[in-house]
Amino acid sequence: MTEITREATMQATEAREMQNLILVAEDEPAMREALHQFLIRQGYAVVLACNGQEAIDMCASVMPDLILLDVRMPKIDGLTACRTLRKDTIGPRIPIIMLTALFDAGSVDRAFEAGADDYITKPVHWAILRQRIRVLMERRGAEARIHHQATFDALTDLPNRTLFLDRLEHAIQLSTRNQSRLALLFIDLDGFKQINDTYGHAAGDALLRQLGQRLKDLIRHSDTLARLGGDEFTAIIAPIGTPHDTEVVADKILLTVSEPYDLDGQQATISASIGITLFPDDADTTADLLQNADQAMYQAKKLGKNRHHFYRPESPP
Numbered sequence: 499m500t501e502i503t504r505e506a507t508m509q510a511t512e513a514r515e516m517q518n519l520i521l522v523a524e525d526e527p528a529m530r531e532a533l534h535q536f537l538i539r540q541g542y543a544v545v546l547a548c549n550g551q552e553a554i555d556m557c558a559s560v561m562p563d564l565i566l567l568d569v570r571m572p573k574i575d576g577l578t579a580c581r582t583l584r585k586d587t588i589g590p591r592i593p594i595i596m597l598t599a600l601f602d603a604g605s606v607d608r609a610f611e612a613g614a615d616d617y618i619t620k621p622v623h624w625a626i627l628r629q630r631i632r633v634l635m636e637r638r639g640a641e642a643r644i645h646h647q648a649t650f651d652a653l654t655d656l657p658n659r660t661l662f663l664d665r666l667e668h669a670i671q672l673s674t675r676n677q678s679r680l681a682l683l684f685i686d687l688d689g690f691k692q693i694n695d696t697y698g699h700a701a702g703d704a705l706l707r708q709l710g711q712r713l714k715d716l717i718r719h720s721d722t723l724a725r726l727g728g729d730e731f732t733a734i735i736a737p738i739g740t741p742h743d744t745e746v747v748a749d750k751i752l753l754t755v756s757e758p759y760d761l762d763g764q765q766a767t768i769s770a771s772i773g774i775t776l777f778p779d780d781a782d783t784t785a786d787l788l789q790n791a792d793q794a795m796y797q798a799k800k801l802g803k804n805r806h807h808f809y810r811p812e813s814p815p
Contacts, residue, residue, distance in 0.1 A: 521565045522545070553583070562592060584613035593634040595631070596617050651725040656714065657725075681738050681741075687729035688799070696766075713731065745774075756768070771806075774806055775787050
């Protein structure tokens, strides 16, 4: 990561807590500063790039909500940068507005062919730019809400099965490229039905929400915690060094699960059984890893519950 990208990432992290973040890529200093000041006055957080290459480098690290991209820039021009961003950016599609002094039909066509969402000519009409940004931001917000509802669990706000499988596939691809290991943990609560029977289903839901937050606070930001449904959770821990590293994480999860829960003024406790499988040691596909972890979890339950167990090919389901 370059020094410019690292600094931009830090600034973006601090600024975007309360504001939408816009990445401005403009090589002309006066215009870049004019755009910067205008967007600040509109209430946006802003990060700045001087050329197309900087915009590409910064985009992956700061993940802006919208990009203003000048067409004519050194190193990599705006059209090339736009095409590259459309191809390489992971996650929801980021709106891009192209900025240029060219307004002939061919220039407009090339901007949209490169993947731009809109096109603003220079000198900039600030009221038009304000409205174009507002419309694209509102559209992005609506798309983000729909995407969130489709990929996150409504009760715990953790990734659901669909997003979990997608992230596991990406984790496998990354581990393959880096020649590293990952661990998949299958976490199943012991005797959760008794919680529902004793305290009611609303209390059971409250316990799952509390547990989801505890586990989310426990794992690293680079890892993925998901709820598959019911009282079943999974965790993708990547990368890992040795199997012992995974044992340490699993032991912390068991301790966290066993801490008391406040269920509308009543305290309850519960334990969990964890199945662990490793990539590439045990399997190299999402389906096989999930099956292995599930099998190891059932073996943990057979061995007495409230424990973790590594997948072994000879272990019966």
